[in-house]
Structures are given as C-alpha cells and as structure tokens.
Amino acid sequence: MKPLILILGYLTAATLPLALSWGIGGPPRPFRQELASGLGILAFSMILMEFVLSGRFKSISRGVGMDVTMRFHQVMASVALGFALLHPFLYQGTPSGGQRPWDPSRQLTLTTDFSDLATGIAALLLLASLVLLAIGRRQLDYKYETWRLIHGVGALLIALLLLHHTVYAGRYGSQPAMTWLWGAMTGLAVGSLLYVYLLVPLFGRTRAWRVTSVTQLTPRQWQVTVTPEGHPGLDYKAGQFVWLNVGHSAFSIKENPFSICSAPAAGPAVSFMIKELGDFTRTIGQIKPGTLAYLDGPYGSLSVDNRNEPGVALIAGGVGLAPLLGILRQMRLTGDPRKVRVIYGNRTAEQIAYREELAAEDVTHVLSEPTQTWQGETGFIDAALIDRLFSADEFKDWVFVMCGPAIMMDIAEDHLIKQGTPSHRILSERFDYD
Structure with a gap:
C-alpha cells in the first residue's frame, strides 16, 4: 500500500504544472505543439521530483524502502529524458521573428532569443550525460564520491537552466501563476539538496x-x-x-x-x-x-519488528549477512519467541564470518566452491535448497528476509511467490545509488 501512496503522490506532484497550464489555456495551437509543450512541462516537473526521490528522507525510506525509492528514481529519470528528447522535435509551424541560422527548417524555434533556447539545450545535454554516466558508472570505475559530486552539481545546474528556459522560452511558463509554481518547485528541489548536504551534517556535528x-x-x-x-x-x-x-x-x-x-x-x-x-x-x-x-x-525498512508471523527466515549471501545478523542478534537478546532459520551463502569456507555465533542448528551454510572436507550444503541458494529447508505451511505463514547478490534475491523471491508466499511477507533491499 505504501509504494502505491508514493506513486500516487509522485504523479500528483509531477502533473500539477501540466494541470495548471491546461487551466490557464491560451490561443489554439496545433496538437503537436501542445503535445510538445506538455512533454516539456512533464519532463521538468519529473526532474524536480527526482531531487526528493534521491534525497535521504526517512519517512520515505522507512515507508517503502530505500531500494524501491532509488529504483523508482532511476526509472523516472530515464522517462524524463525521453520526454525531454521528444519535446523540441514535435514543434511545427512558423516561429516568431525571422529565420535563424541554428534552425533552417523553422520547426523548432518559438522565440527569437537564442539565450532562452540555449539554457534548454544545455539542460538536455546535461541530463543525457547524467543518465548515461549513471548507467555506466561501474564500467567507468570512478570513485563513488566523485560520482556523488558530479550528480549533485549536475542536477542543480539542470534545475536552474530549465527554470530559465521554461519561464523565458515556454508559452505557459511565462504566465505569472506558472512562474510562481515553477519557482516554488525548483526551490523545494534545491532545498532537498541543502537538507542532505548542509542541514543533516550541521545537526550531525552535535552527535559525533x-x-x-x-x-x-x-x-x-x-x-x-x-x-x-x-x-x-x-x-x-x-x-x-x-x-x-x-x-x-x-x-x-x-x-x-x-x-x-x-x-x-x-x-x-x-x-x-x-x-x-x-x-x-x-x-x-x-x-x-x-x-x-x-x-x-x-x-531502510528491512525490519521484522511488530510483525506477527510465527517464524522468520533470514537468507543472506556474502556481506548481505550484515542486516540479517542484526535481526538475529536482536531476536536472541530479546527472547523473541518466533522460530528463526538462517541460510548463509558464501563462495569458500574462509569467507564465512561469525562462525561461532552462527554455529547453531537453525543456521544452514552453503558454499559454491567447497573443499573436499566440507560437510555442509554446496552449490547456491536456489529453489531446490529452499524447498528442502521449508515446509508448505512455512512458505505461507513465515516472513522471509533476504539480502545479498541480486541474482540470489531474484531467484529466491520468484520461488517464494511460486510456493505461495504473499509478497508482503518477502522483505528485501537492493542498494544501487545512481
């Protein structure tokens, strides 16, 4: 339900400028020009909403999960880029003023001031660059801190360039009500950056x-x-x-x-x-x-607190053990009466962390590259292993929490759903900060 609320809230905020521009109206224009303006308006509002989605707001993180928020952020950024790319090429008709050397076809230009167009062009090129850099971040192999700086500064420049372009080159953006709305939305977007990079650290200084x-x-x-x-x-x-x-x-x-x-x-x-x-x-x-x-x-929302399932299954791969170990430790320290079962996968035995702590009977170790002396499970955490460890009733009634490689979680999630586990009883978080 909470992801649905996030989507509805996003759609409401993203389409608000479009609805206001429709209410303002204006002289009739060909459909393609109105569609071009609509796509441009949607692209700008979606880009401004990206600041909120990528910001570290605990109310969103706890409600739907940071990984869901970030994946939604990534998808919407690509959609906004698509709208922005279509936006200039849908204009048609005779532009105001004389012919300009940058537009010999007289299809794109609706203003005589190239500076108003230039900010939009620059914003489009920056947006495309940020999306491509995000997709290829791991292949390019540059530092995470460098990426954060490029992404933050680039996003801020895009917002400011688009604000200028929309207000001075747009048909609707120059209307007082639209100008005020765009200014307010841009202010909120920039404010989210200030919150993450200034206010949060400022408060953090008092809590070292x-x-x-x-x-x-x-x-x-x-x-x-x-x-x-x-x-x-x-x-x-x-x-x-x-x-x-x-x-x-x-x-x-x-x-x-x-x-x-x-x-x-x-x-x-x-x-x-x-x-x-x-x-x-x-x-x-x-x-x-x-x-x-x-x-x-x-x-994050990877928590089993205040849940009423009779059992908790913890499925970890490699360093994905970290949050699940916290859950296991909390259950043991508080005397949690729920049953618990842990599956912990690694490549080799030397990669197993907290061996003594995880030596209980309710922990199953799995190695993909075992030695001949290994006595535990071998291979990968797959459907066959999960079927051996859980009964039909446990599939339906327990809560399953997992963290690890994406392929492991995809396989486990698909199989759990196939075995009748309700989706609200499958908890996982994938972290990919693009």
Whole structure:
C-alpha cells in the first residue's frame, strides 16, 4: 500500500504544472505543439521530483524502502529524458521573428532569443550525460564520491537552466501563476539538496561518534564498531542502515551506506560488517580506534519488528549477512519467541564470518566452491535448497528476509511467490545509488 501512496503522490506532484497550464489555456495551437509543450512541462516537473526521490528522507525510506525509492528514481529519470528528447522535435509551424541560422527548417524555434533556447539545450545535454554516466558508472570505475559530486552539481545546474528556459522560452511558463509554481518547485528541489548536504551534517556535528574497534572477520571482511560521544546514540531497528563517515568533516561527501549488524538491545554501540570492495572499504583495516565518525540514519525498512508471523527466515549471501545478523542478534537478546532459520551463502569456507555465533542448528551454510572436507550444503541458494529447508505451511505463514547478490534475491523471491508466499511477507533491499 505504501509504494502505491508514493506513486500516487509522485504523479500528483509531477502533473500539477501540466494541470495548471491546461487551466490557464491560451490561443489554439496545433496538437503537436501542445503535445510538445506538455512533454516539456512533464519532463521538468519529473526532474524536480527526482531531487526528493534521491534525497535521504526517512519517512520515505522507512515507508517503502530505500531500494524501491532509488529504483523508482532511476526509472523516472530515464522517462524524463525521453520526454525531454521528444519535446523540441514535435514543434511545427512558423516561429516568431525571422529565420535563424541554428534552425533552417523553422520547426523548432518559438522565440527569437537564442539565450532562452540555449539554457534548454544545455539542460538536455546535461541530463543525457547524467543518465548515461549513471548507467555506466561501474564500467567507468570512478570513485563513488566523485560520482556523488558530479550528480549533485549536475542536477542543480539542470534545475536552474530549465527554470530559465521554461519561464523565458515556454508559452505557459511565462504566465505569472506558472512562474510562481515553477519557482516554488525548483526551490523545494534545491532545498532537498541543502537538507542532505548542509542541514543533516550541521545537526550531525552535535552527535559525533568514535571508532572503538576494528576487527578482521575474514581475509576481506571487517567489523567496525563506533560508540556515541556525548549523546545517547542511535534510535534504530535491527536490519536498518546508515551513511557512515569515518575520519572526515561532518560536511564531507566521503560517506558510504552500510547496514548495521549489531542489535539495538545490545547497547548504544553500533557495529558494521564491511567487505573490501571500493576505495574506502579497502582502507578499513587502517582505521585507528579513537577516529571521529558521523552517522546519518537510520534508513531502510528491512525490519521484522511488530510483525506477527510465527517464524522468520533470514537468507543472506556474502556481506548481505550484515542486516540479517542484526535481526538475529536482536531476536536472541530479546527472547523473541518466533522460530528463526538462517541460510548463509558464501563462495569458500574462509569467507564465512561469525562462525561461532552462527554455529547453531537453525543456521544452514552453503558454499559454491567447497573443499573436499566440507560437510555442509554446496552449490547456491536456489529453489531446490529452499524447498528442502521449508515446509508448505512455512512458505505461507513465515516472513522471509533476504539480502545479498541480486541474482540470489531474484531467484529466491520468484520461488517464494511460486510456493505461495504473499509478497508482503518477502522483505528485501537492493542498494544501487545512481
């Protein structure tokens, strides 16, 4: 239901300028020109809504999940780009003023001032560049912090360029009511950036943390624990995540999202299970105890709190164990009466983290590249394995929580639905911050 509310709210806000422009009216024009204006209006309003979707707003994160919000953000950005590309090529008829050298066909230009058109052209090129860079971010292999900076600055420039283009080159944008609406929407979009990059860090400065330990779990996995300094800590639910900033200013963009693997019931200290993958994570082992840290969160909806299912299934792949371990620890510490079963997949035995803690009978280990002495399950977390571990009643009645490689979650989710598990009893989050 909550994702539906998000979609309805988005559609209402995105179509508001279109509805107002229709109400304002004007002299009749050919249908293609009206369609061109409509697509341009929709593209601009959708781009402004992208600022809210990509912003870190806990009410959205907790309601529908950050991964759902980000995937919706990615899809809508592509749709907005499509509308923006169609927008100029649908105009037809005789433009005002004389023929311009940049428009020999006299099909595109509706204004004599090239500067008003230039801002729209520049915004379109920037938008296309941001979308392409997002799609190819991993192939280009540049730093995540660099990507965040490019994305933020680029989006801000697009919004300001489009505001100028819409007000000075658009038929409807020059109307006072539309100008006011576009200004207000652009202000809200820019305000969301200021909230994420200025207000949140400003508040975070008063709630600093200190690194108390950095422990190697496996050859490439670490546990980092931080404790609050001068404040009570973080009010979070097991399974949620935060943006972690270690050793930098509160206003630094050098922060990364990590799931919390500790349990709220264990006390104010917060722990993270981190795998060496990128520029920051490769330096985890070099972090010294006492290093200053900042946390922004909690975010996410991967929680089994206040649910009434009789059992909880936790399906993890690799470092995806982190949020599920937090859930398992919380259930054990609070004496949760629900049954629990854990499936934990890795490539090799040396990659298994928290071996002693996960040695209980309700934990099934799976290795895709086992040694000859391995006594546990082999292969991958697939439909056959899931069928062996859960009964028909458990498929229908339990809640299934999963985190790990996308292909693992796709296979598990599809099979659970096939076996009769209601979609509201399948919890997962995929993180892809494009």
